[in-house]
Amino acid sequence: MHFVHPVGLSLLLLPLTLAVACGDKGAxxxxxxxxxxxxxxxxxxxxxxxxxxxxxxxxxxxxxxxxxxxxxxxxxxxxxxxxxxxxxxxxxxxxxxxxxxxxxxxxxxxxxxxxxxxxxxxxxxxxxxxxxxxxxxxxxxxxxxxxxxxxxxxxxxxxxxxxxxxxxPELPTLSGDRVVETTPVSFDSHDGQTGDAYNCWSWDLGITDPEGAWVSGVQVNGDNLNILHHAVIMADFSGETAPEGGGDGKCPRPGDEVPSATMLATWVPGADPIILPEGYAFHFPAGTRLVTATHYHLTGTGQHDASTISLSYLDKPPRYEAVVLPLGAADPGETDDPAWEHNPFLIEPGDDHYVNTWRDHHTHPEDKEFRIWALFPHMHYAATAMKVTLEHPDGTSDCISEVPVFDFDFQRTYEWDAPYEDLPVLGSDDTFAIQCSYNNSESNATLRRAYEDNGITEYLPIQIGNGWLDEMCVLHAIVVQEYDGRFEREAGE
Structure with missing residues (x-):
């Protein structure tokens, strides 16, 4: 799956925790x-x-x-x-x-x-x-x-x-060998503006070393909490989000799409920063850009937001490399993908219990061991539940995550608090079975609110896509492996 995330998509979540254990300024x-x-x-x-x-x-x-x-x-x-x-x-x-x-x-x-x-x-x-x-x-x-x-x-x-x-509870703080804060975003609303607004911002991290850099933590420093609803933080390894002329600034693509970016964290006001366990880090190759897709909820009065993001870096390679595997369906072309158990994916108006399963087969080098540290489930307004099962080549399976009541406004990443050797093993030929459930009827209060807020009176068929009235069945799995000098950023593709 290539994850194309439009800023027009309201997420919430999380950091990797979208949310969201809310943190305080101090104990x-x-x-x-x-x-x-x-x-x-x-x-x-x-x-x-x-x-x-x-x-x-x-x-x-x-x-x-x-x-x-x-x-x-x-x-x-x-x-x-x-x-x-x-x-x-x-x-x-x-x-x-x-x-x-x-x-x-x-x-x-x-x-x-x-x-x-x-x-x-x-x-x-x-x-x-x-x-x-x-x-x-x-x-x-x-x-x-x-x-x-x-x-x-x-x-x-x-x-x-x-x-x-x-x-x-005291808000955790970033550590590492050094912590670097970005320049602020720039977002302005005007008097009379209400409802939702979105902003995509891209930073040049200045990574020029051919060996890249190691990132062990991500912290959003929210500025104007009167309008700041949530943010999705991504790494752009391609450089496609760079504004014209380079440097830092607003993403240039139509619809503020973020092409093939890798999600790192989701954030809402009060959320903990993303702090990887000691000895874990993401690898950012030279030229990597940091991107935020930010959702604002406007109040009707003119407002300015100048939020920043801080990253913690390690000066030496870690013991374990963390890799984000983008799984599931997010792009419009995946509506009729054979990965669906029921193909095509289509939720008719009035269907209050639509269930479909997307399967992503995973492979990695036989001499590598991967373990799953965290999972971030993501869907849109019609979503009601998600269950994630690992299906093994021998015909057995293990259910590893269940969100029985999915709340669009409170999405987050779930991180297991356990040493590496106790984390679930991801086998080289395992398949992620991502079962997603939806309700496309008036009994879905979240969807009903979205229709009302946007002045839509007739329920519509729902397919996979990037728009706010489209759906997704997405899972970002953060897997870790002992770092042996071979970067595994593309391990899941």
Whole structure:
């Protein structure tokens, strides 16, 4: 698959994590703010301790719920992040939104966002590699139960003076031998502009060494969070995104397409930077350009964005080379590709459960061992689920990833937190079976919103393509191999 990514395509995700464990500007601990421990705005004062009579303890905001919300929600939903829509450090607002928040926390809900915190990966017993996921956003079942019990008790605040301590996760920072920040993008909106806008920007990284460079981390430094919705970060090995005259600037191609670029990361406000494990790095050959396809959500007032990207470099080759394998279907010509289980790919209007599977056969040198470190599933507005299975030459198979409730607005890369030797092995003759599910009907709230926002009243047939009303069934797999002097950037092609 050649991945042609138009800036007109609204992604979200992730970094490699699109999202998205939201990060904060720094760790913080404290006893919280807001409220006086009384029964204000729907909260009821309740004894926060167990009585001698053996009654169950009733959870309260300051003693039980605030630490959960602080750890899992405040990194996004804070006063500094306008893109997060509301501030959950405001206890009065939390009480006001409590039932709605509970529908997300103990979801999935029927309306987007389907779940909070946004963590689409949810392996079933038959689809679980048994490895932890880095920056796993999922709440523990006991935390969900605590929030539910707090709702059932009437959202009591408790005693602020004896509030339980909490910790806001600290945003990881890039390391490596050196960190280099790009020049800023330049994007302007005007008064009266609303809806979605897109910008493609290309940087000359100045890599002239014939041996190339090794990149171990990517961090987006978001500037104007009032309009910045998400960004997709890519490496352009061909140089085709260079603006006229070279240097840094807006991509020159019609429709802001990014030809044959390799995705590195997705980002939303608050997302962690992409930091490869120690001893891992991407190889960037000489002449590589960095590209961002950025989605803005305009507010009606004139705005300027000057975001930058930082890269961390290693001065010496790593032990393991990381390679991004672009898999699945994204281009219009792949609608009737024989790789589809049901050919051609076509979702008729009103079809609320269309399922199709794309198969990508993988080969690499027999003396190489590849292991899978991370997976990034990507689809568009009609998408509802994705399951990824490795099919082996002997007829056996292993399901390695399942996103049972796909949320377009919260896409991310799922990275396994395990040493190299414990990662899933990618065999030389294995096949990725990427099963994608869609709903092209009014019952799909995400698609319905997209139609309404763009003034379209009649549902249309959907095929594979780059437009926002087209679909994709895309998987970017980040595989790693011991570096032995042979670059494997094209290993999956």
């Amino acid at each position: 913080d601990t404290g006893t919280g703010t807001g409220g006086d421990g009384g029964a204000e705005d729907g909260g009821a004062t309740t004894d926060s301790g167990s009585g001698d009579g053996g009654t169950d303890r009733v959870p309260t905001w300051y003693q039980d719920v605030q630490p959960i919300v602080a750890e899992h929600c405040w990194t996004c939903h804070n006063p500094e992040n306008a893109d997060a829509a509301f501030d959950l450090t405001d206890v009065d607002l939390v009480v006001e939104l409590a039932d709605w928040l509970n529908s997300k926390i103990n979801g999935p809900d029927t309306e987007p966002p389907y779940m909070m915190p946004p963590m689409g990966l949810d392996p079933s017993p038959e689809c679980d590699v048994g490895l932890p996921v880095r920056t796993d956003l999922r709440l523990a079942e006991e935390d969900k139960a605590t929030f539910q019990a707090w709702i059932d008790a009437g959202t009591p605040l408790g005693d602020e003076a004896t509030a339980a301590p909490y910790e806001i």
